[in-house]
Amino acid sequence: MQLESKKAIVTGGAGGIGRATSLAFAAEGAAVAVVDLNAVAAEAVAQEIRAAGGTAIAIGADVSSEDDIRRVVETANTELGGIDVVFNNAGIIRRTTAVETTVEEWDRVFGVNVRAIFLMCKHVVPIMKASGGGSIINTGSGWGLKGGGRAISYCASKGAVVNMTRALAIDHGPDGIRVNSVNPGDVDTGMLREEARQLGQAEDGFLAEAADRPLRRMGQPTEIASAVVWLASDASSYVTGSALVVDGGGIA
Numbered sequence: 001m002q003l004e005s006k007k008a009i010v011t012g013g014a015g016g017i018g019r020a021t022s023l024a025f026a027a028e029g030a031a032v033a034v035v036d037l038n039a040v041a042a043e044a045v046a047q048e049i050r051a052a053g054g055t056a057i058a059i060g061a062d063v064s065s066e067d068d069i070r071r072v073v074e075t076a077n078t079e080l081g082g083i084d085v086v087f088n089n090a091g092i093i094r095r096t097t098a099v100e101t102t103v104e105e106w107d108r109v110f111g112v113n114v115r116a117i118f119l120m121c122k123h124v125v126p127i128m129k130a131s132g133g134g135s136i137i138n139t140g141s142g143w144g145l146k147g148g149g150r151a152i153s154y155c156a157s158k159g160a161v162v163n164m165t166r167a168l169a170i171d172h173g174p175d176g177i178r179v180n181s182v183n184p185g186d187v188d189t190g191m192l193r194e195e196a197r198q199l200g201q202a203e204d205g206f207l208a209e210a211a212d213r214p215l216r217r218m219g220q221p222t223e224i225a226s227a228v229v230w231l232a233s234d235a236s237s238y239v240t241g242s243a244l245v246v247d248g249g250g251i252a
């Protein structure tokens with residue numbers, strides 16, 4: 001198993017890519033702290049892992065809050081017996097232009113998509129450093145590497161994630177901590193369907209447009225999870241500061 005005896009935190013772990021990765025981490029031998037704003041849904045994922053013979057705890061938290069992040073890190077470190085891997089996956093999207101976006105919406109998107117990663121790293125890096133290293137994976141996006149329409153706060157936040165990842169890799173590589181971003185294209189999740197609603201588009205047509213890429217389909221959460229498992233594992237031991245694109249050829 002690629003992550004045997006590892007202890008991992010997954011934010012946004014109750015649904016979509018986060019849920020798939022929590023399950024994949026556990027299947028590869030990791031003990032997992034499933035973190036989500038929806039504590040009930042997080043507990044359901046943790047129970048699913050335990051029912052399959054794995055080790056998992058659920059923690060309800062607003063990842064944009066430093067108090068909550070501090071509690072998440074302390075709880076995971078105590079109950080799991082350390083922290084080797086963090087998947088900063090929690091994210092939200094608002095499909096609006098600059099003119100349409102409120103300051104409150106802008107701040108909320110950056111709070112969940114960017115501030116949360118900064119806070120998690122601020123509190124988890126000392127623990128990883130003390131134990132000899134670790135792996136941090138941040139969820140970027142294809143739109144963190146190129147632009148997209150009616151998504152200014154999301155594009156800006158994911159661009160920040162990609163470059164923040166590089167800065168973290170430079171700062172903490174000497175501590176044995178690898179930091180990478182995974183950058184999905186459109187993936188079949190509830191968040192993608194929420195985009196259709198925000199844009200006032202029919203879901204079927206929106207999803208068909210999302211599949212318009214060289215592989216002629218959307219991605220599945222498990223496909224992103226497989227890439228995250230690789231970045232978390234020793235199989236990627238010489239990979240840091242990278243922006244791994246998993247998008248069915250969308251950017252190409």
